[in-house]
Amino acid sequence: DAGITQSPRHKVTETGTPVTLRCHQTENHRYMYWYRQDPGHGLRLIHYSYGVKDTDKGEVSDGYSVSRSKTEDFLLTLESATSSQTSVYFCAISEEKQETQYFGPGTRLLVL
């Protein structure tokens, strides 16, 4: 498996609180992605990054922000968590655009 870690692996939080998820890679890949996975929806892209400080929105970006201050780290922030953001969040990396994506182990988030 590619060197990708996510933290935390599980989190329970309350509605209205901010939450930050971290993705860390040791592969020096340029592209990093955040997805959420929900039953019946597959994997949906939240945000992605194509370099340090370079990010763009995916199809479900509302309520989320990201930051990438170093090549190896990509942070996903839920500004004010809602119950609809309960999901499994996956980080992925790829060396170049449209190439194979390698996924991290995922973070299970429950918003009460």
Next chain:
Amino acid sequence: GQQVMQIPQYQHVQEGEDFTTYCNSSTTLSNIQWYKQRPGGHPVFLIQLVKSGEVKKQKRLTFQFGEAKKNSSLHITATQTTDVGTYFCAVNYGGATNKLIFGTGTLLAVQP
């Protein structure tokens, strides 16, 4: 908008039976990737198809890209319990986009 339909959503087979999942796009694709996700795990890349009519094999798995580059299939011959999981297609529409669009996946259950 661009849509990726994956069918069936769920398939239950007896061990030894064959299995096929289909991925259909309304728009011509640049390429298509297939991923497998074991229960409780993360998506893992299987293969990428690029050329019209391309067929690739990995042991008991056969992947095919349609002539019009709008559809693809994954066929498993003589399923085994280790094949259990969700199979996703992920499509690239080409151009400047950096995004993969994932299908909703097909969950395969294999009864011993």
